[in-house]
Amino acid sequence: MALVRTMRDQFDWGLFVTSCAIAVLGVVNLYSASSAAGARSDIYIQQIYWLTLGTGVAVLVVAIDYRHFERNAWFIYGAGIVLLVLVFLLGRSIRGSTRWISIGGFSLQPSELMKIFLIVALAKYLHHDPKTDGRTLKDLVVPGLILAVPMGLILLQPDLGTALICAFIFGSIMVLTNLKLRSLLTLAAAFVFSAPLTWAYLLKDYQKGRITAFWSRLTGNEADILDTGWHTHQSLVAIGSGGITGKGFMQGTQNQFRFLPDQHSDFPFAVWAEEQGLLGSMLLLGLYVFLVIWGLRIASQAKDRFGAVTAVGVSAMLFWQAIINVGMVCGLLPVVGMTLPLFSYGGSSVLTTMLGLGLLMNVSMRRFSHS
Amino acid sequence: MLLSPRREVGEFRKRYKWMALVVVLVFSVLIGRVVQLQIVQYDEWAARAQENITKTIPLPATRGVLRDTAGRVIATNRPSYRLYVTPQMMTPEHVALFVDLMGFDQEERREFQRRLREIPNRRRTHQIEFYDDIDREQLAALETHQNELPGVDVVAGPVRTYPYDSLGAHVVGYVNEVSADDYVLYATPGRLDEDQVELLASLLELEGEARRDLFARLLVEDVRDPVEILRPPSVKQFWRIYSNGSLPGVELVAEPLRSNRGARSEGGTSAYSPGSVVGRMGLEEWGERFLRGRAGYRRVLVDATGRRQMIDPRLARSREEHEAPQPGMDLVLTLDMELMNTVKRAFAGHPSGAAVVVDVNGGRVRALYSKPSYDLNGFIAGMSHDEYNELSSDPFRPLIDKTIYESYFPGSTFKPISALAGLAMDGFDPDERVECIGYYQIGTDRKRCTSAHGEVDMHSALVQSCNVYFYKLAETVGLERLNEWARNFGLSQRTGIGINSEARGFLATREWYEEHYGRYRVGYTLNTAIGQGNTRATLLQLALAYGALANGGTLWTPQIVESIREPDGTLVEEFPTQARRDLEVPAEHMDLVTRSLFGVVNAQNGTAYSARIDGGVTASGKTGTAEIAPGTPRSDVDPGRAWYFNRSHAWFAGYAPSENPQVAIVVIVEHGGAGGRAAAPIALQVLQEYLGSGATTAMSTRGVDRDRRGG
Incomplete structure (x- = not known):
């Protein structure tokens, strides 16, 4: 009964309504995206199932006081690592990368879940780190290792997008928890110097292709449109031709005639922008801005460091995914596989996001509780 | 386990407002971009979207028939299979499959890829004739794989044929396709501003005297009739103008007929487009105006795979169009x-x-x-x-009439x-x-x-x-x-x-x-x-x-x-x-x-x-x-x-x-x-x-x- 009372009193309506709005718009958009001429599918129904399942998971997460997660953080982190290793043993390979394992008929993408587990692990570490003044590079060694293990495994799959998000989450958390300016500069320098090495040894040809296509578009050379820049080009056509009011629901020619690649997973924003126009785009982007800031506000009000770091981590995850996905769809960033949280189709993505939102709600609802 | 006291998390609280500001700023970049795409560049993208779903299929006109005085056919048309390629739909995999099916050797492959690359962007969604008269084996191979090659279309169209072969060849003449040499570059004096003339000069790579001359001819107060700039432009100049077709009053017109020199074609647009044939000698050349007829086209709505779509016309915001070709007129000759x-x-x-x-x-x-x-x-x-x-060095001079x-x-x-x-x-x-x-x-x-x-x-x-x-x-x-x-x-x-x-x-x-x-x-x-x-x-x-x-x-x-x-x-x-x-x-x-x-x-x-x-x-x-x-x-x-x-x-x-x-x-x-x-x-x-x-x-x-x- 105490729980129910807490739920009623402390329930974070702002978080709930914003998340629901994005999810509902996402399903509506998926309905249009999945009814492209001649290829009607029930993907939007499946998305509803995933959202329902995700809500269940979120409720479960909310019901358990996050201090339990704090206590079991290393176990959770370890389980994530095991799943990532399992991918290499049992995984299915799709389009050249091995990211999925099948569990009871569902395909699960452990790298998605790992983002949340990483957040929890980092929160746990920082929670017990007594240091309150600025962090030096030496202080980053342990959390750096916490990041490096899963990130390395994810890069091996390879899943550049998720690995990047892990790094960004790590970075955001570290910056927000008093990183020394000198450390920050050193890290930035290290990144700059490692970029050519990454280009030469880590990136696959198709990944390099996307980046060169991105550059040639930025520099106005459209010769590459036929090859790797094709997807982004069509995405820009979709968004641009939407105009202010959009072409109307189910009326987007780029979507309906299947000029858009991966309408469901990576490019749903283009479908939305084409059919709903600038007004729709602003509404959706506005919801994400609100959601992220709301998450940061939750972090600022958290009663302890674990809750704060968790909230910052989840907010950072939502923020970076939204920025990178929309940036890529708008042609501002090179193409990487990246879902738009709650809006894109995908079981693992939905579950991960719901897990994160559940944690946010958990932290939010227990900001005043004392044990 | 002891939880940290509340004050220790104050560090986040101090940064909250800054963080929110950063979030808003970063999102504003995205919103700015969306505004740029959906308002500033709207016209351009809308046109591209429309281009995507329309496919223009040229319908060649049947060339007029030549007959002798007794009605015997001297020149007529037989069906042939022309191959059209829609460059935008040719992914690298499609290209690989295509050159395979056509049985191309190394050189032909390179040639095909070069041609494909050189098609200017604004024509990439058009069907462009790449080969006329492909042989039966190629036709069969392409038909087997037609579903895998949406950007390739084979259209049965007429090709010129002469039942009497070499008899009377000199007087009958022959036809071939319009080439870059047949084009003339025109510009209208008074319609370009200084920057545009500058651009034109740089596109044509004119320097010194030629460049000054261009400025003198085009930078005038009043608008005058188009003047000839180049006849013909070099292949490089041709493509540079062709793919930058936005200069007002600058046009490339095909004028393949020697007899028509100086006279720009009817209605401001050329009767010829790349791929159309023109009479080159004898009566084929003499009667060109009558024989060629007028090409038609069919504009259909297609999806990304190039398949035709039967869709709600409201969705397309453009109707399918069709203009039937007008066959050319026949010539009856006095020859027997x-x-x-x-x-x-x-x-x-x-x-x-x-x-x-x-x-x-x-x-x-x-x-x-x-x-x-x-x-x-x-x-x-x-x-x-x-x-x-061999023909031109034959001591009996077969090419001479x-x-x-x-x-x-x-x-x-x-x-x-x-x-x-x-x-x-x-x-x-x-x-x-x-x-x-x-x-x-x-x-x-x-x-x-x-x-x-x-x-x-x-x-x-x-x-x-x-x-x-x-x-x-x-x-x-x-x-x-x-x-x-x-x-x-x-x-x-x-x-x-x-x-x-x-x-x-x-x-x-x-x-x-x-x-x-x-x-x-x-x-x-x-x-x-x-x-x-x-x-x-x-x-x-x-x-x-x-x-x-x-x-x-x-x-x-x-x-x-x-x-x-x-x-x-x-x-x-x-x-x-x-x-x-x-x-x-x-x-x-x-x-x-x-x-x-x-x-x-x-x-x-x-x-x-x-x-x-x-x-x-x-x-x-x-x-x-x-x-x-x-x-x-x-x-x-x-x-x-x-x-x-x-x-x-x-x-x-x-x-x-x-x-x-x-x-x-x-x-x-x-x-x-x-x-x-x-x-x-x-x-x-x-x-x-x-x-x-x-x-x-x-x-x-x-x-x-x-x-x-x-x-």
């Missing part, structure tokens, strides 16, 4: 292909020569035959460099004209006899005759082709009057047939001799009277001149196109015969000459007597044996064969039937030797076959009801 075949048969055994047959009462051209020829269908299919080089484009010394076929020039002089007596002792002494020069003819008057001099008589005549008549009569008969003037480049021929004057040979000698005049000297005439000119001899003195303008008709046979325009001039030769003069020409064939001592056909069509005419440019042996043939190429050309010019002339004929057998032996048999055989069998073919077929689209 059966006669052409007869001429071809009669020429068997002679490697090179030519013949012209014209109707003496109207100048309708019945045959224009030039040997050797080339296969028109081979020209259409596209000829390799080697094949073309020997009936119109080439001119020759007329030799003794000129003598009737000399005779008339003599007769026209006051006090000239044709019965006065001249002693021929086999040569004519003039100063230190001894000019030879064909033999010692003894005492000859004008009649027997023509019959036996005595040179001495005409040397003597020339002394009396003089060069000016000989030339004047030659001009009267149409020599040294273009006949006006209108096809190909017609040679004018040549008549040398006293001044010309002085200029070129240092001084004038009377020997030149003597040579002129027997058709040597420097007189040159085309076969067509001679045929019309002999036509005038046959019809009592009317010189006709040659006519090769009888009428223009709609594809259904409806008459569009019928061309009347045109007399050029009446020579006003007294009947008794004409009588004397025609009696002599009758004698050439029918008198026992006539030079063509041995070639006459007993009991056949009566024919009159004149033989000729023209020395070829003395002292200038052909250098383009190997010395072992030079003897042959230094032999005289054999001539026969005449008409039939003698009592009621219908057609005039001129035959030249190049390096054939004596006209009576080599040329006369050909001419007489042709006349016999053409007129002998009841004399029905020539005249009566014109009214025959024709099967219009039978071919």
Whole structure:
């Protein structure tokens, strides 16, 4: 009964309504995206199932006081690592990368879940780190290792997008928890110097292709449109031709005639922008801005460091995914596989996001509780 | 476990507002981008989206048919398979599969990829013709995989075909595709500002004088008519302009016709687009305006895989459009292909020569035959460099139209004209006899005759082709009057047939001799009277001149196109015969000459007597044996064969039937030797076959009801 009372009193309506709005718009958009001429599918129904399942998971997460997660953080982190290793043993390979394992008929993408587990692990570490003044590079060694293990495994799959998000989450958390300016500069320098090495040894040809296509578009050379820049080009056509009011629901020619690649997973924003126009785009982007800031506000009000770091981590995850996905769809960033949280189709993505939102709600609802 | 006290998390609280600001700022970049795409660049992207779903399929017009006077098809169209590629739909995988199915070798692969790359962006969604007439194996391979290659379409379309192959190739002409060389770059002065002219100059890579000139011509106050900038632009300039088609008033117009130079095509847009065919020679070129028709197109809505979509028109915001091609008009020619075949048969055994047959009462051209020829269908299919080089280096010159484009010394076929020039002089007596002792002494020069003819008057001099008589005549008549009569008969003037480049021929004057040979000698005049000297005439000119001899003195303008008709046979325009001039030769003069020409064939001592056909069509005419440019042996043939190429050309010019002339004929057998032996048999055989069998073919077929689209 105490729980129910807490739920009623402390329930974070702002978080709930914003998340629901994005999810509902996402399903509506998926309905249009999945009814492209001649290829009607029930993907939007499946998305509803995933959202329902995700809500269940979120409720479960909310019901358990996050201090339990704090206590079991290393176990959770370890389980994530095991799943990532399992991918290499049992995984299915799709389009050249091995990211999925099948569990009871569902395909699960452990790298998605790992983002949340990483957040929890980092929160746990920082929670017990007594240091309150600025962090030096030496202080980053342990959390750096916490990041490096899963990130390395994810890069091996390879899943550049998720690995990047892990790094960004790590970075955001570290910056927000008093990183020394000198450390920050050193890290930035290290990144700059490692970029050519990454280009030469880590990136696959198709990944390099996307980046060169991105550059040639930025520099106005459209010769590459036929090859790797094709997807982004069509995405820009979709968004641009939407105009202010959009072409109307189910009326987007780029979507309906299947000029858009991966309408469901990576490019749903283009479908939305084409059919709903600038007004729709602003509404959706506005919801994400609100959601992220709301998450940061939750972090600022958290009663302890674990809750704060968790909230910052989840907010950072939502923020970076939204920025990178929309940036890529708008042609501002090179193409990487990246879902738009709650809006894109995908079981693992939905579950991960719901897990994160559940944690946010958990932290939010227990900001005043004392044990 | 101890949870940290609250104050320890204060560090986040301090940064919350800054963080929120960063979030808002970063998102504003995205929103700015979306605003840029959806408002600022809206028009451009909307156009691209529309382009994506529309596909324009060109519908080539059926080119008009060429028929001979009896309705036989000379040039028509057969179905072929043209291959169109929509560049935007060709992913690298598609390209790989495609070149595989087409069975391309390395070079063809590279060529295909180069062409694919060079298509400018704004045309990438169009279907562009890449290959015409793919073979059956390629067709079968592509059909099997058509679902995997949405960007490749095979369209059955017409390709030009010539049932008579090489027969009459020079006069019929051929077609091929518009090329970059056919384009002209126009710009409208006054419509470009300084920056735009600057851009144009840099696109064309003009520098220095040329660049200043461009500025001077285009930067003017008032808008004027378009001026020609480049004809033609280089391939590089062409593509640079083509892919930057946004400069106002700057346009590339295909003007493939030599005859149309300077005249921009109707309605501001060219009648030609890349891939359309144009007549390049002969009647195909002459009749281009009528034959080509107008291409149509079909605009359909397609999805990303190029498949046609039946969709709600509201969704597309554009309707499917269709404009049917308009077939070209047909040309009915005056030529008689059966006669052409007869001429071809009669020429068997002679490697090179030519013949012209014209109707003496109207100048309708019945045959224009030039040997050797080339296969028109081979020209259409596209000829390799080697094949073309072989044709152009052949010593018998198959690419030359020997009936119109080439001119020759007329030799003794000129003598009737000399005779008339003599007769026209006051006090000239044709019965006065001249002693021929086999040569004519003039100063230190001894000019030879064909033999010692003894005492000859004008009649027997023509019959036996005595040179001495005409040397003597020339002394009396003089060069000016000989030339004047030659001009009267149409020599040294273009006949006006209108096809190909017609040679004018040549008549040398006293001044010309002085200029070129240092001084004038009377020997030149003597040579002129027997058709040597420097007189040159085309076969067509001679045929019309002999036509005038046959019809009592009317010189006709040659006519090769009888009428223009709609594809259904409806008459569009019928061309009347045109007399050029009446020579006003007294009947008794004409009588004397025609009696002599009758004698050439029918008198026992006539030079063509041995070639006459007993009991056949009566024919009159004149033989000729023209020395070829003395002292200038052909250098383009190997010395072992030079003897042959230094032999005289054999001539026969005449008409039939003698009592009621219908057609005039001129035959030249190049390096054939004596006209009576080599040329006369050909001419007489042709006349016999053409007129002998009841004399029905020539005249009566014109009214025959024709099967219009039978071919």
